[in-house]
Amino acid sequence: xxxxxxxxxxNVIFGRGCFNQLDEILEPKRTAKDSWMVxxxxxxxxxxxxxxxIPLHDxxxxxxxxxxxxxxxxxVDLLTEKVKAYSTTLPSGVIGIGGGSSMDLAKAVSLMLTxxxxxxxxxxxxxxKNPAVYHAAVPTLSGTGxxxxxxxxxxxxxKKLGMNSDYTVFDQVVLDPxxxxxxxxxxxxxxxxxxxxxxxxxLEGTYLNQFSKSYGEKAxxxxxxxxxxxxxxxxxxxxxxxxxxxxxxxxxSQVGACHALSYGLSYILGTHHGIGxxxxxxxxxxxxxxxxxxFRQMAERHKIKxxxxxxxxxxxxxxxTMITVALGLAPLWENCLGPDWQTIMTRDKARSLFKxx
Amino acid sequence: xxxxxxxxxxNVIFGRGCFNQLDEILEPKRTAKDSWMVxxxxxxxxxxxxxxxIPLHDxxxxxxxxxxxxxxxxxVDLLTEKVKAYSTTLPSGVIGIGGGSSMDLAKAVSLMLTxxxxxxxxxxxxxxKNPAVYHAAVPTLSGTGxxxxxxxxxxxxxKKLGMNSDYTVFDQVVLDPxxxxxxxxxxxxxxxxxxxxxxxxxLEGTYLNQFSKSYGEKAxxxxxxxxxxxxxxxxxxxxxxxxxxxxxxxxxSQVGACHALSYGLSYILGTHHGIGxxxxxxxxxxxxxxxxxxFRQMAERHKIKxxxxxxxxxxxxxxxTMITVALGLAPLWENCLGPDWQTIMTRDKARSLFKxx
Numbered sequence: 058x059x060x061x062x063x064x065x066x067x068n069v070i071f072g073r074g075c076f077n078q079l080d081e082i083l084e085p086k087r088t089a090k091d092s093w094m095v096x097x098x099x100x101x102x103x104x105x106x107x108x109x110x111i112p113l114h115d116x117x118x119x120x121x122x123x124x125x126x127x128x129x130x131x132x133v134d135l136l137t138e139k140v141k142a143y144s145t146t147l148p149s150g151v152i153g154i155g156g157g158s159s160m161d162l163a164k165a166v167s168l169m170l171t172x173x174x175x176x177x178x179x180x181x182x183x184x185x186k187n188p189a190v191y192h193a194a195v196p197t198l199s200g201t202g203x204x205x206x207x208x209x210x211x212x213x214x215x216k217k218l219g220m221n222s223d224y225t226v227f228d229q230v231v232l233d234p235x236x237x238x239x240x241x242x243x244x245x246x247x248x249x250x251x252x253x254x255x256x257x258x259x260l261e262g263t264y265l266n267q268f269s270k271s272y273g274e275k276a277x278x279x280x281x282x283x284x285x286x287x288x289x290x291x292x293x294x295x296x297x298x299x300x301x302x303x304x305x306x307x308x309x310s311q312v313g314a315c316h317a318l319s320y321g322l323s324y325i326l327g328t329h330h331g332i333g334x335x336x337x338x339x340x341x342x343x344x345x346x347x348x349x350x351x352f353r354q355m356a357e358r359h360k361i362k363x364x365x366x367x368x369x370x371x372x373x374x375x376x377x378t379m380i381t382v383a384l385g386l387a388p389l390w391e392n393c394l395g396p397d398w399q400t401i402m403t404r405d406k407a408r409s410l411f412k413x414x
Numbered sequence: 415x416x417x418x419x420x421x422x423x424x425n426v427i428f429g430r431g432c433f434n435q436l437d438e439i440l441e442p443k444r445t446a447k448d449s450w451m452v453x454x455x456x457x458x459x460x461x462x463x464x465x466x467x468i469p470l471h472d473x474x475x476x477x478x479x480x481x482x483x484x485x486x487x488x489x490v491d492l493l494t495e496k497v498k499a500y501s502t503t504l505p506s507g508v509i510g511i512g513g514g515s516s517m518d519l520a521k522a523v524s525l526m527l528t529x530x531x532x533x534x535x536x537x538x539x540x541x542x543k544n545p546a547v548y549h550a551a552v553p554t555l556s557g558t559g560x561x562x563x564x565x566x567x568x569x570x571x572x573k574k575l576g577m578n579s580d581y582t583v584f585d586q587v588v589l590d591p592x593x594x595x596x597x598x599x600x601x602x603x604x605x606x607x608x609x610x611x612x613x614x615x616x617l618e619g620t621y622l623n624q625f626s627k628s629y630g631e632k633a634x635x636x637x638x639x640x641x642x643x644x645x646x647x648x649x650x651x652x653x654x655x656x657x658x659x660x661x662x663x664x665x666x667s668q669v670g671a672c673h674a675l676s677y678g679l680s681y682i683l684g685t686h687h688g689i690g691x692x693x694x695x696x697x698x699x700x701x702x703x704x705x706x707x708x709f710r711q712m713a714e715r716h717k718i719k720x721x722x723x724x725x726x727x728x729x730x731x732x733x734x735t736m737i738t739v740a741l742g743l744a745p746l747w748e749n750c751l752g753p754d755w756q757t758i759m760t761r762d763k764a765r766s767l768f769k770x771x
Binding site: 059060066068268 | 435
């Protein structure tokens with residue numbers, strides 16, 4: 058058995074208001090005379106208070122990104138070109154401020170600044186050849202685990218697949234629970250469920266070991282406090298740690314059926330990851346009976362109305378592509394159902410699940 | 415409020431048998447033509463199976479260390495001289511194999527190879543000027559958290575105090591639960607209690623935040639499974655993760671009364687850290703009522719006979735020094751008792767506690 062040598066984030070700062078230390082944290086990276094930084098930030102913050110608080114220096118670039126659609130390889134390539142065109146030198150750092158998509162875009166740009174070609178060439182495992190530019194994350198939304206993961210999920214012309222590599226991992230993460238205080242209720246729920254669901258998938262999976270188990274169990278406990286316990290305090294702090302622990306738990310495990318099917322949904326319908334996982338998970342009680350039961354309690358308590366009948370107008374071709382994308386994620390299915398997964402999750406089975414959604 | 419930007423270990427590998435991957439993990443560090451490594455290993459392994467399994471290359475140095483006494487600055491200086499005398503070039507890596515003391519010696523040597531003078535000059539916070547030589551840890555004993563901490567605890571001519579710095583943190587940790595399988599029962603208990611106790615101190619402390627709380631709570635849970643639940647499986651894996659989590663929980667918290675008093679005990683009597691903490695903790699129910707109660711359950715279940723009457727033959731001068739050393743650790747007392755700690759933990763109070771031990 059070969060174990061993965063897990064690359065961790067180099068530095069983590071946690072605390073309410075720690076975003077105020079960002080300038081000081083970046084200072085040692087501004088070494089060269091012409092040193093500059095790119096702040097990759099979700100455009101929902103345009104004109105908001107957070108925009109004013111970005112520690113922008115004279116030569117720095119503020120790069121607004123739109124994540125109405127999930128990140129595409131073409132968008133990464135476009136953003137990378139913009140950054141390259143901004144100066145004759147490479148930036149000293151790429152700072153991603155936002156949710157999972159914005160953080161993933163920041164990771165992707167930091168990688169593509171030092172690796173030639175298009176980002177679609179690097180969708181897969183360990184295809185990145187050169188270290189990225191220094192990159193840091195400031196999550197403003199918690200649950201995806203993008204702040205600790207070794208991937209940056211991208212939709213390319215051929216597949217939805219991340220650029221998985223040790224170089225993808227952030228050098229710095231700034232965890233300031235105050236930044237997630239004002240997230241809209243539904244979005245907070247769906248992104249939190251991304252964390253809850255990937256922990257269930259990891260804990261119920263066949264790949265699990267005690268490292269992932271310890272992180273996953275605590276992440277689920279924290280999700281319970283946040284979404285089921287009205288008396289719990291410091292929920293923003295807890296959700297932020299749940300996301301961090303959930304991301305760490307994936308180190309030695311894998312997500313499962315829900316993530317696989319949701320990738321299919323998202324590839325065809327553009328469904329966002331958190332809501333996509335929530336929609337799919339609601340139909341997976343035969344695989345995750347306890348988890349789905351608790352998920353429904355959480356959804357009910359938070360008065361969440363899950364979208365229904367998403368797939369009814371799909372053409373046969375679209376449906377078949379959706380199935381192909383979902384079943385293409387072999388490690389996820391193997392983690393969920395074991396090595397004989399193909400005898401259980403047939404194309405017919407996947408189709409019948411999708412048709413109910 | 416200023417938050418610490420916590421430096422994490424760069425890489426972690428976890429899994430039964432993952433020690434077999436050590437050679438492959440070190441390979442990329444053996445870049446230069448004359449590249450060599452030092453393996454710093456506890457001399458209890460002389461002639462044991464583990465000695466044969468060390469991936470020693472031709473030019474490598476095997477440096478046996480004796481940790482019958484806790485690490486001293488003079489010993490660190492001696493070991494550093496030995497390593498420097500071994501070759502005209504610096505080693506490409508220092509690999510510590512053993513318990514907390516051996517890992518701390520490896521950290522200390524890796525720092526002193528690149529920082530001039532004696533290690534006693536660096537006892538304190540952030541006094542280290544230059545990055546260490548690449549250093550990795552292979553714990554063969556779990557509980558101290560030395561594998562993740564930013565300190566290397568040393569007894570110097572004037573004080574027992576660590577070399578705290580970001581450079582102290584290991585670049586690589588190899589967590590192989592098989593390596594702690596054969597630890598003698600009492601030693602496993604005492605070292606495990608180091609973890610349990612520092613988590614209690616951290617969770618009951620005034621410095622706590624949700625980052626440290628999440629790690630500390632899970633570490634305590636794992637300790638309970640290991641030391642109180644006869645039906646729990648994979649206890650070696652759990653204890654190894656408890657130690658890792660316990661170490662991480664210290665990131666934003668601090669130990670407390672027990673560690674402070676045990677430092678005094680250890681300074682005068684040379685008491686080892688784990689057993690010292692256990693001895694002291696048994697007298698601290700007024701500060702940690704729940705924790706001490708549970709600790710006693712664990713001790714009883716594991717048929718541990720704690721040494722008694724350790725301080726009865728001390729001279730007055732020794733007793734006063736012991737008190738001075740213990741009360742010198744202001745942050746630990748402040749964490750336990752708040753800013754007015756000096757009105758509670760007077761010299762008389764400390765003396766009365768020590769006299770009972």
